[in-house]
Amino acid sequence: MAELKGKCLCGKIRYEYNGAMGNLVHCHCSRCRKWHGAAFRSRIVVKQDGYRLIQGQEYLAQYQATPNVIKTFCKNCGSSLATIYPLRDNLLGLPIAGCEGKLDRYQEFHIFTDSKAQWWQITDDSLQYKALPANKEIVHCIND
Numbered sequence: 543m544a545e546l547k548g549k550c551l552c553g554k555i556r557y558e559y560n561g562a563m564g565n566l567v568h569c570h571c572s573r574c575r576k577w578h579g580a581a582f583r584s585r586i587v588v589k590q591d592g593y594r595l596i597q598g599q600e601y602l603a604q605y606q607a608t609p610n611v612i613k614t615f616c617k618n619c620g621s622s623l624a625t626i627y628p629l630r631d632n633l634l635g636l637p638i639a640g641c642e643g644k645l646d647r648y649q650e651f652h653i654f655t656d657s658k659a660q661w662w663q664i665t666d667d668s669l670q671y672k673a674l675p676a677n678k679e680i681v682h683c684i685n686d
C-alpha cells in the first residue's frame with residue numbers, strides 16, 4: 543500500500559490516494575504536451591476506489607478529450623488533475639507531478655516518443671515506445 547496526497551496550484555482542490563499504483567508513463571504525444579504545457583505528461587494509474595477528493599468539488603471542471611479520456615482540472619487555477627477513463631471505470635490517471643508523497647514501487651517508460659518535442663532529449667534508460675506499446679495493457683494496468 544502506498545499513500546499519495548495532492549492539491550492543485552491554488553490549493554482549493556485536495557485529494558488523496560491509498561492503494562496499488564500502476565506504471566509511471568511519460569507520454570510525449572501532442573495532446574499531453576498541450577494539456578500540460580510541458581515536454582511530456584508524467585502520470586501513474588491508480589484505482590478509482592482508493593482515490594478521494596478531500597475538498598474543492600465545486601472547483602472541479604471536466605473536459606472530454608476523446609471517448610475514453612476525460613481530463614479534470616481546477617476551475618480556479620487550471621491545474622491538471624485526475625484523468626477519468628470512461629471505458630475503464632475502475633481506473634484513474636494521476637498526473638504525478640501534482641502529487642506529494644513517495645512512490646514505493648513502479649516501472650517507468652516513455653510512450654509516443656515519435657511525437658516528442660524536438661527541443662527535448664530523453665536521456666534516461668527507461669523503455670521507450672514510438673507510439674502506444676503493442677501490449678497496450680502496460681499503459682493501463684496495476685500489478686498488485
Ligand SMILES: [Zn+2]
Binds near residue numbers: 553554
Ligand atoms: Zn486550483
Ligand SMILES: [Zn+2]
Binds near residue numbers: 570571574583
Ligand atoms: Zn499522451
